[in-house]
Amino acid sequence: MLEIIIRLALLFCSISMLGLIYRVIKGPSVADRVIALDAVGINLVAITALISIVLNSHAFLEIILLIGILAFIGTVAFAKYLEKGVIIERERNH
Amino acid sequence: MSYLHWAIVAPLFLSIFIPIFYKVFRRIHTGWFVLPLPILLFVYFLSFLPVTMSGKTMMESMNWIPSLGINFTAKVDGLGLLFSLLITGIGALVVLYSIYYLAKDKEKLNQFYVYLLLFMGAMLGVVLSDNLIVLYAFWELTSFSSFLLIGYWYEREKSRYGAQKSMLITVFGGLAMLGGIILLYIMTGTFSVTEVISQANEIFNHALFVPALICILLGAFTKSAQFPFYIWLPDAMEAPTPVSSYLHSATMVKAGIYLVARFTPVFGEHSLWFWLVSGVGILTLIWGSIFAVKQTDLKAILAFSTVSQLGLIMSLLGVGAAALHYEFLDDNIFTVAVTAAVFHLINHATFKGSLFMAAGIVDHETGTRDIRKLGGLMHFMPITFTISIIGTFSMAGIPPFNGFLSKEMFFTAMVHVIEMDIFNLETLGILFPVFAWIASIFTFVYSMILVFRTFTGKYQPEKLDKKPHEAPIGMLISPVILVSLVIIFGFFPNLLSHSLISPAMASILPSLLGPGEEFMVHISFWHGFTIELFMTLGVVILGIILYKTHSKWKKIYQAIPDKLALNRFYDSLLEGVQLGSHKLTKSYMNGSIRSYLVYIFAFFIFILAATLIGKNAFKLDTSNVSAIGVYEVVLAIFVVVGSISILFVKSRMTSIILLGAVGYTVSLFYVLFRAPDLALTQLVIETISVALFLVCFYHLPKLRKFETRMRFRLTNALISVGVGAMVTLIALSAHSNKLFDSISKYYVENTYTEAAGKNMVNVILVDFRGFDTLFEITVLAIASLGIFGMIKLRLNRRKEG
Numbered sequence: 001m002l003e004i005i006i007r008l009a010l011l012f013c014s015i016s017m018l019g020l021i022y023r024v025i026k027g028p029s030v031a032d033r034v035i036a037l038d039a040v041g042i043n044l045v046a047i048t049a050l051i052s053i054v055l056n057s058h059a060f061l062e063i064i065l066l067i068g069i070l071a072f073i074g075t076v077a078f079a080k081y082l083e084k085g086v087i088i089e090r091e092r093n094h
Numbered sequence: 095m096s097y098l099h100w101a102i103v104a105p106l107f108l109s110i111f112i113p114i115f116y117k118v119f120r121r122i123h124t125g126w127f128v129l130p131l132p133i134l135l136f137v138y139f140l141s142f143l144p145v146t147m148s149g150k151t152m153m154e155s156m157n158w159i160p161s162l163g164i165n166f167t168a169k170v171d172g173l174g175l176l177f178s179l180l181i182t183g184i185g186a187l188v189v190l191y192s193i194y195y196l197a198k199d200k201e202k203l204n205q206f207y208v209y210l211l212l213f214m215g216a217m218l219g220v221v222l223s224d225n226l227i228v229l230y231a232f233w234e235l236t237s238f239s240s241f242l243l244i245g246y247w248y249e250r251e252k253s254r255y256g257a258q259k260s261m262l263i264t265v266f267g268g269l270a271m272l273g274g275i276i277l278l279y280i281m282t283g284t285f286s287v288t289e290v291i292s293q294a295n296e297i298f299n300h301a302l303f304v305p306a307l308i309c310i311l312l313g314a315f316t317k318s319a320q321f322p323f324y325i326w327l328p329d330a331m332e333a334p335t336p337v338s339s340y341l342h343s344a345t346m347v348k349a350g351i352y353l354v355a356r357f358t359p360v361f362g363e364h365s366l367w368f369w370l371v372s373g374v375g376i377l378t379l380i381w382g383s384i385f386a387v388k389q390t391d392l393k394a395i396l397a398f399s400t401v402s403q404l405g406l407i408m409s410l411l412g413v414g415a416a417a418l419h420y421e422f423l424d425d426n427i428f429t430v431a432v433t434a435a436v437f438h439l440i441n442h443a444t445f446k447g448s449l450f451m452a453a454g455i456v457d458h459e460t461g462t463r464d465i466r467k468l469g470g471l472m473h474f475m476p477i478t479f480t481i482s483i484i485g486t487f488s489m490a491g492i493p494p495f496n497g498f499l500s501k502e503m504f505f506t507a508m509v510h511v512i513e514m515d516i517f518n519l520e521t522l523g524i525l526f527p528v529f530a531w532i533a534s535i536f537t538f539v540y541s542m543i544l545v546f547r548t549f550t551g552k553y554q555p556e557k558l559d560k561k562p563h564e565a566p567i568g569m570l571i572s573p574v575i576l577v578s579l580v581i582i583f584g585f586f587p588n589l590l591s592h593s594l595i596s597p598a599m600a601s602i603l604p605s606l607l608g609p610g611e612e613f614m615v616h617i618s619f620w621h622g623f624t625i626e627l628f629m630t631l632g633v634v635i636l637g638i639i640l641y642k643t644h645s646k647w648k649k650i651y652q653a654i655p656d657k658l659a660l661n662r663f664y665d666s667l668l669e670g671v672q673l674g675s676h677k678l679t680k681s682y683m684n685g686s687i688r689s690y691l692v693y694i695f696a697f698f699i700f701i702l703a704a705t706l707i708g709k710n711a712f713k714l715d716t717s718n719v720s721a722i723g724v725y726e727v728v729l730a731i732f733v734v735v736g737s738i739s740i741l742f743v744k745s746r747m748t749s750i751i752l753l754g755a756v757g758y759t760v761s762l763f764y765v766l767f768r769a770p771d772l773a774l775t776q777l778v779i780e781t782i783s784v785a786l787f788l789v790c791f792y793h794l795p796k797l798r799k800f801e802t803r804m805r806f807r808l809t810n811a812l813i814s815v816g817v818g819a820m821v822t823l824i825a826l827s828a829h830s831n832k833l834f835d836s837i838s839k840y841y842v843e844n845t846y847t848e849a850a851g852k853n854m855v856n857v858i859l860v861d862f863r864g865f866d867t868l869f870e871i872t873v874l875a876i877a878s879l880g881i882f883g884m885i886k887l888r889l890n891r892r893k894e895g
Contacts, residue, residue, distance in 0.1 A: 010725070024748075024752065025743065034751075037755065041758070047762060048762070051765055055768060059768070060773065062774060063777065066778065078788075
């Protein structure tokens with residue numbers, strides 16, 4: 001039972017991933033793509049977790065955390081980039 | 095080291111001290127410090143005469159690189175001794191002459207004598223080495239020191255041209271000779287000349303015999319200025335006259351003759367040797383003599399005359415080699431050719447040396463060497479005139495000088511060629527005496543021009559820079575000694591026959607001598623009324639007629655020889671090679687990275703495909719392939735879709751994001767294939783690199799207003815598809831060709847027991863194979879320092895302002 005559910009969940013994750021990648025490719029604006037990429041990251045978290053269950057291993061739990069952090073940092077960096085044009089500001093710019 | 099070795103390298107040692115003498119004793123001409131050495135060596139080498147006269151040789155060996163069979167073996171036999179005496183004897187005379195010729199305060203005497211001593215030592219090394227590699231080393235040293243001496247007045251354009259030309263041609267020949275030496279080594283297994291000669295019969299039918307013969311002859315022909323390599327010698331006349339006299343008439347150009355003589359016992363029985371040596375020799379003889387008539391510069395006449403006389407000696411050696419076909423000594427008429435060659439070698443060194451010195455005196459005292467400006471110098475320079483007339487008469491072959499004797503013997507040898515019944519000589523042999531005879535006529539003509547145009551006729555003071563007067567006595571000593579030798583050898587030729595000629599012949603034709611025998615050389619003035627006498631008479635009569643009518647027919651020269659001049663060919667060859675290679679390089683090194691990548695990848699595809707097909711290596715074996723799960727398929731689709739879309743998107747930003755997506759999917763692959771550490775690292779790195787790409791692309795200049803899609807290029811598409819297909823094919827065959835199990839079992843078993851860790855990847859990284867990690871850390875450090883340096887260190891910032 002659990003097996004089937006996990007398979008189904010993975011399938012749905014993949015479908016949503018495809019949808020997200022379609023958005024990443026298509027756009028139309030950069031913000032759309034960044035949001036889509038952020039969602040791809042969260043999707044990856046889900047897929048990694050599901051696969052850990054399939055593989056019956058807890059070696060990948062760190063990856064889940066890491067993806068969460070990276071997705072956050074990446075999205076913030078993109079956001080700042082889109083708004084200010086730079087990611088790390090120099091102090092004298094203040 | 096024996097005394098003999100010291101004698102060979104003594105000039106090289108002395109050359110080290112020459113600059114010191116030059117600096118310390120400024121008031122004494124440096125040449126005086128050089129002079130004792132060649133005299134000493136000459137006396138030393140004279141002491142070997144009894145050894146060689148009794149048919150013995152003297153060998154001294156010194157280890158150099160014994161493991162390769164290369165030892166500095168010095169061998170004194172008849173031939174080597176003859177050359178050593180020439181080198182040291184004429185060397186001493188030339189040094190004496192140069193002391194008066196080169197001014198103490200105007201010339202760079204330290205350089206001159208260093209080069210000259212280098213040359214002298216090298217030349218002694220060439221003629222006395224028994225080891226072929228040592229011989230080659232000294233051989234190149236002669237080329238090199240000759241290059242330095244020709245370019246002695248390096249501020250002149252023509253000196254540099256002549257030096258470069260002689261260097262290119264002689265080094266070309268030297269390298270060919272090295273090839274021949276190596277081929278001989280392959281055949282015989284030894285570098286020793288003596289041992290090669292002893293194995294001559296065994297290698298006669300070897301496949302490499304003919305290539306070795308040709309290579310060795312190339313070396314000899316380039317060095318001895320044979321056709322068509324003679325062209326460097328006239329241009330080498332830019333050297334100071336003592337150098338021309340020493341190197342380019344008496345010694346260095348005879349190194350090729352020496353080589354041919356030395357290798358006659360090895361190659362002499364081959365018909366190719368006969369045809370090449372005597373054919374090229376006789377061609378050079380006639381060619382050089384015809385061209386010499388055309389020249390107007392004294393040294394140019396002498397240069398072409400040297401070319402022609404070297405051809406004469408060469409052809410005699412070729413004909414002499416035919417003597418090896420007749421395995422008996424009595425009545426072996428062809429040995430006379432070798433006698434003539436050796437005798438003429440000595441004669442040529444004496445009269446040509448003196449003629450060069452006389453030309454140098456004329457140049458020194460009048461300021462020109464152009465025979466059109468000279469004339470009527472007889473009364474100003476009686477001694478020089480006497481020297482010249484003896485030298486030229488000897489060169490032209492007029493009795494009673496030594497040139498007459500060797501010319502007679504030359505004719506004898508050439509007439510005997512007709513009697514040979516080998517190598518189709520019954521029909522073609524007649525050409526030899528005819529060519530020899532015509533060349534002798536031309537020799538006579540240019541000899542007469544040389545002496546009479548310079549010293550008789552009208553004196554033209556308006557064309558001369560200086561008022562001519564007789565040379566200082568010191569300058570005259572050397573040529574006077576040489577012409578007295580011309581006369582002495584002319585009247586008493588048998589002084590030489592037992593002491594020098596017979597031992598030298600014994601080394602050229604050793605197989606003809608039984609134990610205890612020696613060549614009976616008897617040179618006489620009077621043979622009776624033979625054909626040679628009439629030939630000489632013909633030469634003299636026709637020569638006088640041609641000389642008297644020279645002004646009428648010399649116009650023919652303006653038409654014919656220009657087209658045949660090989661200098662033009664050499665120049666256009668050199669230019670063509672430069673132009674051609676320049677064009678070639680420009681055609682493919684176009685500075686665009688794209689083209690270079692096209693070459694690299696095209697070769698990659700070509701070579702790998704050729705190897706796969708040639709070795710029939712492609713193999714598909716699915717027996718050890720694991721089952722494909724659905725997750726892998728899905729992820730693969732993600733990667734493929736992401737990668738392919740990168741090619742077709744318009745904006746840079748999109749491609750970066752797509753690249754990031756592909757990277758993340760790859761990390762999912764790592765998860766799926768159970769590599770948590772890899773997945774972690776991949777995620778972090780992918781994020782950072784995407785960020786870096788963003789930083790870069792933000793700063794890229796906007797080249798076009800609208801970002802466009804990548805242009806389609808068929809070459810690029812073909813090559814990328816080709817590379818992809820190639821790598822896939824190789825990966826498939828590599829997977830199907832696994833020959834043995836992997837060694838990972840060891841790590842699985844020992845990770846915890848040996849290294850106290852449970853994470854196998856990390857244990858491998860820091861324990862089993864920690865060295866790789868160390869240097870990858872280094873790579874990262876270098877990269878970061880490099881980036882820091884590139885950003886911070888802007889040396890040209892100030893210039894840009």
